[in-house]
Amino acid sequence: MPPSTPAASTASGAAPLSVQPDRAGDAEGRFQATPLAREVAFLTARARVRGNALANELLSDLDLKVRPFAVLAMACSGTNPSQRELGDFLDLDPSQVVTLVDRLEERGAIRREPDPRDRRSKILVATESGQQLHAQAAERTRKAEEQTLQALTSAERDQLRELLARVVY
Amino acid sequence: MPPSTPAASTASGAAPLSVQPDRAGDAEGRFQATPLAREVAFLTARARVRGNALANELLSDLDLKVRPFAVLAMACSGTNPSQRELGDFLDLDPSQVVTLVDRLEERGAIRREPDPRDRRSKILVATESGQQLHAQAAERTRKAEEQTLQALTSAERDQLRELLARVVY
DNA sequence: TATTGTTATACTCTATAACTATA
């Protein structure tokens, strides 16, 4: 380990960034000029943390969180996903899917139905009450997205959606 | 609970989506037409999961993951963050910061230095070896981002960065 | 032999409360 140096210094070699002498008001502003703050990985992580927090908050009165909501939404989509397919799409482990599906099935929101083409697999479909629950929940996630993206115009939101979709699909 | 219905049906009421009779090749294609698949919350979650996985993989030979990398990057930024400020910026609990900083300090990559203006707080700065480690790690995260965004042109990447930054800052 | 769903289990991540030293 190197010997201890003065304090609050920028240390040896080339200075990583020109920086105000030290503290200003709050730190956010200083940090936003940092290379890390412009990495897409960092920006998406931050967007996801804050978006999730807001969505979970708005969903809380329905006793739902974003993960179970996503499962319910897929069961309501008319695409008849099997548990395996759903796990692949939502980046969920098979064992996680079991737990999520169990809870939604206990609530009477979805059902496991046999797949006529493969008796090993189970197809997820929503019940009538599950579809009503989904309608309420989708309204809340729509509001969460509206609030999360309030800094963008409608055209910019579509643009963001389009760019992200091209990245992940 | 409602009575059981045929199987793989779209269920009662208005059909949520027009859908191919049933199974096609793989499920991804079917699912991408779903409303959930166009929610920004879902897209960022997916981008984050896959981006993180790739970045962690590329960082593994340096014995780093994205979280500790972010802490190291901030310590190398010249902005002299305190632990509290860093936790706020990276969406980390104060106790999580302690653990992350402990490990990086044990490796000799960063140091806690006293804040001359407030003896309660500790300022994080990188050591010389920490800066070298960061340089190697940053090269790997740059490659991860390059690979993650390969579907986009350079202009589109900047556009995505800009839109995300406006959302989260 | 490989795959779907399941169970049990362990591991990581995240959050909470209580403590200390400073402010």
Added chain:
DNA sequence: TATAGTTATAGAGTATAACAATA
């Protein structure tokens, strides 16, 4: 009285291995 960092702990989320039924 409030805040920064710390510790211990609990809870949620995620991952792994083994198993039964089916392909």
